[in-house]
Amino acid sequence: MADTYRPDSAEQLRELVAWASAEEAPLEVLGRGSKRGLGRPMQAQAGVDMTGFTGIIEYEPDELILAAHTGTPLAEIQAELAAKAQDFAFEPPDLGPLLGGEAGQATIGGTVSCNLAGPRRVKSGAVRDHFLGFHAVSGRGEAFKSGGRVVKNVTGYDLCKLMCGAYGTLAVMTDVTLKVLPVAEETRTVLLVGLDEDAAVKALTAGLQSAYEVSAAAHMPADIARASGVSTVRKSGGAVTALRIEGPPVSVKHRAKKLAEEVLHGHGETHELQDRTSRDFWAEVRDVRPFVGLDGTAVWRISVPPAEGAGVAKRLGEAVSGARYYLDWGGGLIWLAVPQGEDAQHASVRAALGDSTGHATLIKADPEVRAAVPVFQPQADGVAVLTKNLKDAFDPRRVLNPGRMYAGV
Amino acid sequence: MVAMPEPKRDILARKDEIVARLRDIVPGEGVIVREEELRAYETDGLTAYRQSPMVVVLPSTVEQVSKVMAYCHEQGIRVVPRGAGTSLSGGALPLEDGILLGLGKFNRILEIDYENRCVVAQPGVTNLGITKAVEHEGFYYAPDPSSQIACSIGGNVAENSGGVHCLKYGLTTNNVLGVEMVLIDGTVVRLGGKHLDSDGYDMLGLINGSEGLLGVVTEVTVRILKSPETARAVLVGFPSNEQAGDTVAAIISSGIVPAGVEMMDKPAIHAAEDFVQAGYPLDVEALLICELDGPEAEVDELLARVSRLAEENGATYERVSKDEEERARFWAGRKAAFPAVGRVTPDYYCMDGTIPRHRLAHVLGRMREMSEHYGLRVANVFHAGDGNLHPLIMYDANEGDQLERAENFGADILKLCVEVGGVLTGEHGVGVEKRDLMGTMFNEVDLNTQQRVKCAFDPNGLLNPGKVFPTLHRCAELGRMHISRGKMPFPDLPRF
Ligand SMILES: Cc1cc2nc3c(=O)[nH]c(=O)nc-3n(C[C@H](O)[C@H](O)[C@H](O)COP(=O)(O)OP(=O)(O)OC[C@H]3O[C@@H](n4cnc5c(N)ncnc54)[C@H](O)[C@@H]3O)c2cc1C
Numbered sequence: 001m002a003d004t005y006r007p008d009s010a011e012q013l014r015e016l017v018a019w020a021s022a023e024e025a026p027l028e029v030l031g032r033g034s035k036r037g038l039g040r041p042m043q044a045q046a047g048v049d050m051t052g053f054t055g056i057i058e059y060e061p062d063e064l065i066l067a068a069h070t071g072t073p074l075a076e077i078q079a080e081l082a083a084k085a086q087d088f089a090f091e092p093p094d095l096g097p098l099l100g101g102e103a104g105q106a107t108i109g110g111t112v113s114c115n116l117a118g119p120r121r122v123k124s125g126a127v128r129d130h131f132l133g134f135h136a137v138s139g140r141g142e143a144f145k146s147g148g149r150v151v152k153n154v155t156g157y158d159l160c161k162l163m164c165g166a167y168g169t170l171a172v173m174t175d176v177t178l179k180v181l182p183v184a185e186e187t188r189t190v191l192l193v194g195l196d197e198d199a200a201v202k203a204l205t206a207g208l209q210s211a212y213e214v215s216a217a218a219h220m221p222a223d224i225a226r227a228s229g230v231s232t233v234r235k236s237g238g239a240v241t242a243l244r245i246e247g248p249p250v251s252v253k254h255r256a257k258k259l260a261e262e263v264l265h266g267h268g269e270t271h272e273l274q275d276r277t278s279r280d281f282w283a284e285v286r287d288v289r290p291f292v293g294l295d296g297t298a299v300w301r302i303s304v305p306p307a308e309g310a311g312v313a314k315r316l317g318e319a320v321s322g323a324r325y326y327l328d329w330g331g332g333l334i335w336l337a338v339p340q341g342e343d344a345q346h347a348s349v350r351a352a353l354g355d356s357t358g359h360a361t362l363i364k365a366d367p368e369v370r371a372a373v374p375v376f377q378p379q380a381d382g383v384a385v386l387t388k389n390l391k392d393a394f395d396p397r398r399v400l401n402p403g404r405m406y407a408g409v
Numbered sequence: 410m411v412a413m414p415e416p417k418r419d420i421l422a423r424k425d426e427i428v429a430r431l432r433d434i435v436p437g438e439g440v441i442v443r444e445e446e447l448r449a450y451e452t453d454g455l456t457a458y459r460q461s462p463m464v465v466v467l468p469s470t471v472e473q474v475s476k477v478m479a480y481c482h483e484q485g486i487r488v489v490p491r492g493a494g495t496s497l498s499g500g501a502l503p504l505e506d507g508i509l510l511g512l513g514k515f516n517r518i519l520e521i522d523y524e525n526r527c528v529v530a531q532p533g534v535t536n537l538g539i540t541k542a543v544e545h546e547g548f549y550y551a552p553d554p555s556s557q558i559a560c561s562i563g564g565n566v567a568e569n570s571g572g573v574h575c576l577k578y579g580l581t582t583n584n585v586l587g588v589e590m591v592l593i594d595g596t597v598v599r600l601g602g603k604h605l606d607s608d609g610y611d612m613l614g615l616i617n618g619s620e621g622l623l624g625v626v627t628e629v630t631v632r633i634l635k636s637p638e639t640a641r642a643v644l645v646g647f648p649s650n651e652q653a654g655d656t657v658a659a660i661i662s663s664g665i666v667p668a669g670v671e672m673m674d675k676p677a678i679h680a681a682e683d684f685v686q687a688g689y690p691l692d693v694e695a696l697l698i699c700e701l702d703g704p705e706a707e708v709d710e711l712l713a714r715v716s717r718l719a720e721e722n723g724a725t726y727e728r729v730s731k732d733e734e735e736r737a738r739f740w741a742g743r744k745a746a747f748p749a750v751g752r753v754t755p756d757y758y759c760m761d762g763t764i765p766r767h768r769l770a771h772v773l774g775r776m777r778e779m780s781e782h783y784g785l786r787v788a789n790v791f792h793a794g795d796g797n798l799h800p801l802i803m804y805d806a807n808e809g810d811q812l813e814r815a816e817n818f819g820a821d822i823l824k825l826c827v828e829v830g831g832v833l834t835g836e837h838g839v840g841v842e843k844r845d846l847m848g849t850m851f852n853e854v855d856l857n858t859q860q861r862v863k864c865a866f867d868p869n870g871l872l873n874p875g876k877v878f879p880t881l882h883r884c885a886e887l888g889r890m891h892i893s894r895g896k897m898p899f900p901d902l903p904r905f
Contacts (some may be wrong), residue, residue: 022894063765064660085664121605128614129583140890145851150763151795152835154569154618156851156877157859158582161614165607184662205524211547211635211704251707267482305603307524326675332605357587357602377608382598389865396890406607
């Protein structure tokens with residue numbers, strides 16, 4: 001790639017994209033590059049570095065909203081929020097280390113563009129559920145906005161949803177407004193030890209079906225639990241199934257007790273992780289730490305109906321050689337590590353989904369592998385046509401991250 | 410009054426032939442042309458607007474929907490989808506030369522999946538119908554518009570409807586996992602499913618709130634939740650709207666997320682109390698209904714905190730619901746607020762702007778001035794927790810220029826919402842009602858960008874045209890790019 005440009009005003013950015021569009025010069029859009037290795041490799045002619053757009057524009061704790069320029073480091077924003085005992089409820093993961101970089105590099109723009117959410121997804125939703133408005137420059141070189149700064153808004157199409165998870169292929173956002181929420185006063189995790197996947201997903205399902213507002217539900221098979229950074233988990237001597245409860249102290253105490261005594265009764269003996277260790281454990285699950293730093297390994301992220309997670313995991317174990325995995329989202333999210341080989345075993349991985357609705361995304365692999373296999377789940381014909389039409393609507397000359405998600409898009 | 414697209418004379422001239430073809434696709438009583446029968450469809454919840462459609466089609470299978478759509482696409486016939494017809498923005502208003510496609514026969518629940526905590530329903534199932542189907546197992550569907558006994562889940566998706574419990578549990582869009590949808594050319598697509606995250610562009614998110622302009626939803630998968638252990642509501646009365654507004658801000662900023670916080674002003678309180686005898690105090694200027702749910706111990710503690718905050722802000726009345734019956738009664742008054750106001754005035758016009766919460770006092774003050782200026786009364790019910798206002802402007806359509814004054818008053822309120830940093834509509838949709846105000850929030854580029862999204866789904870503009878967008882452009886014209894090649898504009902832009 002020849003040059004990387006670093007505009008610092010919306011007008012500069014607009015002219016840059018308009019120029020690229022006229023020249024049909026493909027641009028790679030970058031925050032701080034922490035998720036650069038995610039997606040199909042691109043042949044960009046130039047880079048657009050968005051770190052010139054930094055700073056919090058507006059943070060109103062009473063209104064529960066925050067607006068920031070997209071190049072602002074997520075860590076900086078979260079520190080600001082923490083000072084007021086607030087945070088993003090979607091628990092954004094830090095995938096930097098998994099993808100071979102440093103921790104703490106993510107920007108708010110990249111986080112929104114990739115719609116990555118952590119364990120609290122089961123209760124509070126993903127980034128897309130907290131994303132209220134933005135300003136952006138489309139691939140047409142036009143500056144536009146959508147949404148607003150209030151929580152409830154149906155004025156016009158919800159383009160926030162389209163931007164979130166578009167990996168920068170439709171428009172370059174210059175600022176975003178998100179909903180924030182108070183941090184739970186307390187967190188506790190109830191653990192079960194020694195369950196196989198079937199039994200574990202049944203226990204997680206029972207927890208999520210209960211009235212006790214489980215805010216995270218994961219299962220680590222024994223081989224993963226053994227390497228955990230949390231000693232209680234590491235020393236448990238078997239697979240670990242975990243359910244998290246958060247809220248005001250009286251409530252957490254009550255719900256953790258009910259969960260252990262009434263809901264999980266019959267699923268095995270329960271243990272507890274309190275505050276600090278509970279937080280550490282979920283950070284490990286969130287940031288995919290079990291698969292950080294493994295050479296020659298490709299990592300998949302598989303989203304399926306939660307109760308079907310055990311079946312899919314079992315099929316993965318049978319059909320994919322060298323498969324290691326753990327489950328989050330009550331079984332609905334499977335993190336899978338496989339020996340990379342030439343194709344990350346993509347055919348067997350996707351075949352393991354069987355009749356379940358859902359998708360498998362190749363999150364980490366060498367560029368040659370990502371160039372050779374579909375990184376994102378291949379789409380049904382009708383949806384593929386709409387995808388192409390939407391790309392035409394925003395970026396007809398294919399200048400923004402072209403091909404990052406699908407060939408020709 | 411908002412102007413609708415010019416009817417296509419050639420289509421109207423071919424009506425008999427079109428009806429015959431539609432009868433081939435949807436046999437029996439599913440095609441309606443008799444004038445008296447069409448009248449039932451000429452308006453939705455925005456009754457100031459009326460128009461009979463050319464023909465009503467009530468398909469009962471996805472295949473029929475697909476064939477009707479493909480035929481309309483091929484022939485250039487306009488289609489307006491309709492659920493239960495409770496839209497308050499005229500979203501389901503028919504077109505003179507169009508087919509009104511009613512989804513009323515799609516009224517079955519297809520699957521209840523407790524393990525994955527979801528329900529798969531046809532779009533004509535009512536919002537409350539979903540909760541009814543799962544409540545014996547202790548589950549419910551969280552978004553609860555006041556119209557929930559009547560409105561359809563398909564309509565909820567189209568409008569991204571909200572309800573009093575959306576503050577804690579999210580709007581329709583946050584509770585829908587998947588849809589099946591028929592595009593204008595008859596293609597059937599599935600977006601999402603029972604899994605949590607969509608892959609590729611989040612078109613499922615885009616469909617929510619798209620007001621029937623992108624496709625016809627023929628199946629919806631929604632998330633269900635276990636009912637909380639306990640739920641209690643507290644009524645708190647104040648001598649002024651300002652104090653009630655400040656209390657809401659204090660509750661939210663203290664870290665409490667109530668299941669719902671609603672506010673009513675004096676005229677709304679009186680109308681509701683007269684209508685359903687909810688037990689509201691009549692000597693206060695503003696009333697809050699705040700609900701907390703969860704374990705008993707948590708609810709007790711949070712109620713105490715709410716009480717303290719209310720007292721600090723000058724509350725003069727407080728009553729906590731003692732049992733389920735009383736809690737239901739507190740809500741009954743709020744949920745019946747629209748019809749209650751309807752009893753004290755020949756007509757009312759319901760507005761739906763959202764504002765940043767801290768601007769409430771200012772907005773209500775300005776609204777009082779406008780009320781005097783226009784000589785029309787206004788009652789306010791308010792999803793206070795998320796800043797969503799519902800001023801109900803009272804008027805009499807048979808009295809002189811009152812309708813026109815009501816419309817102007819309404820437009821001024823919405824412009825005020827935008828002026829203070831809010832938006833034109835929080836949950837009722839743009840429809841025809843707010844269409845011509847879109848320019849107060851969006852410039853031409855913003856609107857063209859949105860219309861290109863419309864073009865990606867419906868290149869000939871046949872689905873529900875005349876709604877949402879003030880000016881209709883041809884897709885070919887919008888798609889064109891004006892390229893001016895030139896030098897790189899910022900030669901000294903930092904590069905490395
Ligand atoms: C008394 C009263 C109280 C209300 N309270 C609330 C409230 O608290 N919160 C709230 O959000 N709204 C409320 N509403 C507004 C209204 O009920 C909602 O907007 C509701 O979602 C509309 O559903 P419906 O089935 O009646 O849709 P309709 O009115 O039939 O249609 C609404 C729109 O959806 C489209 N549409 C309908 N079905 C489909 C489909 N299957 N596929 C594609 N497009 C479709 C139509 O074209 C139209 O644009 C209230 C209305 C009334 C009359």
